Amino acid sequence: MGTQPIVKNRGFNERQIKRIFYRRLAIVLWVSFFTAAVESMVFFALFDPSYLGQLSSFSVDITQWQGYAIGFVFFWAFTFLAALFSGVVLALPRSRLAKRNPNS
Template sequence: MPTQPITSNSDFNERQIKRIFYRRLGIVIWVSFLVAAAQAVVFFAQFDPAYLNEIASITISIGRWQGYALGFVFFWSFNFITGLLCGVVMALPRTKLAQKTTHK
C-alpha cells in the first residue's frame, strides 16, 4: 500500500476524500473519548477533586463535579491532540531516504 497522502490520490474524487477525512476524524474523536473516560475513572479513583482543590496554589473555588468535568475535558483534549498528531504523521509522504531500495 502506498504511503502517499490521500489528497494526491487520483482514484478518489473530492467528495470521497472528504468522507474519508471525516471518518478518520470521527474515529480519532471516539477513541480519544473512550480512553479519556478510562483515564478519568482511574485517576479519580485515586485522587479526590475536592482535595486537589484544597492543596492547589490557585485560589479558584471548584467543586467536586467541576473537578471531574475539568479532568475529563483535560484527558479528552490531550488524547485528541495525541491521536490527531499521530494521524498527521502517518499521512505524511515517505521521504526518498525512507523508501525501499532494491539491492542488486
Template sequence: MATQPTMSEKRWLRALGATLWPSFLVAAGASIVFFANIDPETLRLDSLPGIEISRMSGYAIGFFMFWMVGLASSLLTLLLLNPTPERGPWH
C-alpha cells in the same frame, strides 16, 4: 433530498471519527483511574485554594483535559500516517 458525501468528505469524516472516538475512550478510562485515586476537592485545595470549583466541575475539567491529551495523540498519529505532502491530508 440528501446527497451522497464526496470521497474527500468521507475521508474527513473517517479521520474525525478516528481521532475523536479513541481519544474519548482514553479520556473515560483515564478519568476512571485518576478519580478513583484522587478526589477533585482535595486536588483543588492543594493546587488552587483561592478558587471555588465544585466536585462535579473538577470531574468535568479533568475529563476534558484527558480528552484533549488523547485527541492530541490521535491527531499526531493521523499526521504521521501521511508523511508525503503530495498525497494530501487523510489519504
C-alpha cells in the same frame, strides 16, 4: 506496507476525499473520548477533585462534579491532540530515503 498520504488523489472525487477525512476524524475523536473516559476513571479513583482544588497554589473553589468535568475535558484534549498528531504522521508520504530503498 506503508500508509498512503492524505493529499494524493488516487482516483477519488472530492466527495469521497471528504468522507475519508471525516471518517478518520471520527475515529480520532472516538478513540480519544474513550481513552479520556478510562483515564478519568483511573485518575479520579485515586484522587478526589475537591481535595486537589484545595492543594492548588491559587485559590479556586470547585465542586467535585466541576473537578470531574475539568479533568475529563483536560484528558480528552490531550488524548485528542496525541491521536491527531499520530494520524497526521501516519498519513504523511514516505521520505526520500525510504523511496530509495528498493526492498521496502
